[in-house]
Amino acid sequence: MAAITSLECSRCHQHVSADLPRTVCPHCAGSLYVRYDLEAVKHSAARPGPGGVRSMWRYSAVLPDVKPVTLGEGWTPLLRSQRHRNLYVKEEATNPTGAFKARGMSAAVSMAKHYGLEKLAAPSAGNAAGALAAYAAAAGIEAHIFMPKDVPFANYLEGMAYGAHVTLVDGLISDCGRMVAERKEAEGWFDVSTLKEPFRVEGKKTMGYELVEQMGWEYPDAVFYPTGGGVGLIGMWKAFEEMEALGWVKPGKRPKMIAVQASGCAPVAKAYREGADASKMFENAATFAAGLRVPKPYGDYLILEIARESSGTVIDVDDDAILASLLDWARHEGLLLCPEGAAATAAYDRLIETGFLAPSDRVVLFNTGAGLKYVDMIADAMKLKRPAQEKKYPERSPVGGIITPV
Numbered sequence: 001m002a003a004i005t006s007l008e009c010s011r012c013h014q015h016v017s018a019d020l021p022r023t024v025c026p027h028c029a030g031s032l033y034v035r036y037d038l039e040a041v042k043h044s045a046a047r048p049g050p051g052g053v054r055s056m057w058r059y060s061a062v063l064p065d066v067k068p069v070t071l072g073e074g075w076t077p078l079l080r081s082q083r084h085r086n087l088y089v090k091e092e093a094t095n096p097t098g099a100f101k102a103r104g105m106s107a108a109v110s111m112a113k114h115y116g117l118e119k120l121a122a123p124s125a126g127n128a129a130g131a132l133a134a135y136a137a138a139a140g141i142e143a144h145i146f147m148p149k150d151v152p153f154a155n156y157l158e159g160m161a162y163g164a165h166v167t168l169v170d171g172l173i174s175d176c177g178r179m180v181a182e183r184k185e186a187e188g189w190f191d192v193s194t195l196k197e198p199f200r201v202e203g204k205k206t207m208g209y210e211l212v213e214q215m216g217w218e219y220p221d222a223v224f225y226p227t228g229g230g231v232g233l234i235g236m237w238k239a240f241e242e243m244e245a246l247g248w249v250k251p252g253k254r255p256k257m258i259a260v261q262a263s264g265c266a267p268v269a270k271a272y273r274e275g276a277d278a279s280k281m282f283e284n285a286a287t288f289a290a291g292l293r294v295p296k297p298y299g300d301y302l303i304l305e306i307a308r309e310s311s312g313t314v315i316d317v318d319d320d321a322i323l324a325s326l327l328d329w330a331r332h333e334g335l336l337l338c339p340e341g342a343a344a345t346a347a348y349d350r351l352i353e354t355g356f357l358a359p360s361d362r363v364v365l366f367n368t369g370a371g372l373k374y375v376d377m378i379a380d381a382m383k384l385k386r387p388a389q390e391k392k393y394p395e396r397s398p399v400g401g402i403i404t405p406v
């Protein structure tokens with residue numbers, strides 16, 4: 001495993017030490033990147049060969065040198081589309097807690113355990129809360145999660161079942177973030193909000209290592225990533241930079257990075273179109289792709305930078321197109337995508353139509369989570385109702401759970 005040399009600010013590029021737990025840059029509040037001595041890694045570790053650890057920790061050579069809190073996250077399948085020869089889906093549904101958020105939380109909670117932190121808090125669009133609750137339970141750490149009260153029911157259930165302290169908020173993730181910020185000092189919580197601590201990016205960067213390894217250590221032409229806070233996109237770009245420094249990837253052009261948003265909450269797509277360097281708060285955010293309901297991502301400047309530098313783009317697709325693509329992929333590919341993943345498939349169709357990409361381009365789309373986590377929302381969108389039926393099991397008295405009413 002790699003020793004951390006420092007944490008580098010993504011904005012002002014000053015370095016701080018990782019000896020103590022850190023949130024953001026003490027000078028400018030930019031997000032911090034974990035830096036390793038990659039020259040040393042280059043000499044001491046080869047890129048993984050066939051076999052090896054079948055989780056994201058197969059890349060331990062470029063992950064912090066701590067004991068992992070792991071539930072088997074990562075090393076997810078790269079599936080070739082049945083219909084498009086050059087299109088691949090990175091199927092993140094197979095992660096613990098059914099979403100890619102497991103990767104980031106495995107890394108963040110491993111570090112929290114290493115630092116001896118006892119109480120973690122996070123605002124979440126839903127899946128990060130479920131993942132934090134699970135990894136905190138595995139680590140014996142308290143989790144305090146704040147999420148909109150209309151998150152997919154599965155996310156609420158996860159929080160309760162894993163024994164987290166759950167607060168359902170009448171608002172959006174931005175309101176949840178404010179509540180964590182206001183209370184964390186008095187409560188002694190360490191804030192693991194997206195891009196406000198350095199290690200969730202480290203977990204998510206493994207998606208970049210994996211997709212390149214699974215493509216034979218070659219870059220695809222484009223990567224589609226459903227973007228809320230943007231951690232995965234930012235993490236993958238960091239992975240590409242590291243892989244190049246290590247000589248692990250065949251020399252070639254980096255993929256076009258395509259950030260996909262929902263039209264009902266598209267702050268970064270709007271900023272991209274306007275040529276801005278940062279986004280503005282997206283008012284009245286609403287989409288059934290719950291994970292994309294982030295009205296003002298903290299790392300917006302990084303997402304915009306990466307989309308531009310990679311000659312990619314940031315686009316948005318509306319809920320009708322997302323639902324149509326979700327059903328299209330269920331019926332023709334046998335994959336029940338999450339709405340966020342279906343935003344990526346809808347965006348792929350759009351960019352083929354406009355000629356931004358050609359069918360001959362090798363493309364990886366991220367299905368960031370399991371469609372089954374969204375049973376209530378997909379059923380609602382499909383106007384499906386369960387026929388009335390008798391209960392097949394006896395009523396039970398309620399079991400414990402820690403819920404904080406708002």
Ligand SMILES: Cc1ncc(COP(=O)(O)O)c(C=O)c1O
Binds near residue numbers: 227368
């Ligand atoms: C299924 C799913 N996809 C995509 C996202 C967006 O992820 P990120 O915040 O890394 O952009 C989320 C965030 O909650 C999510 O749950």
Ligand SMILES: [Zn+2]
Binds near residue numbers: 009
């Ligand atoms: Zn800074």
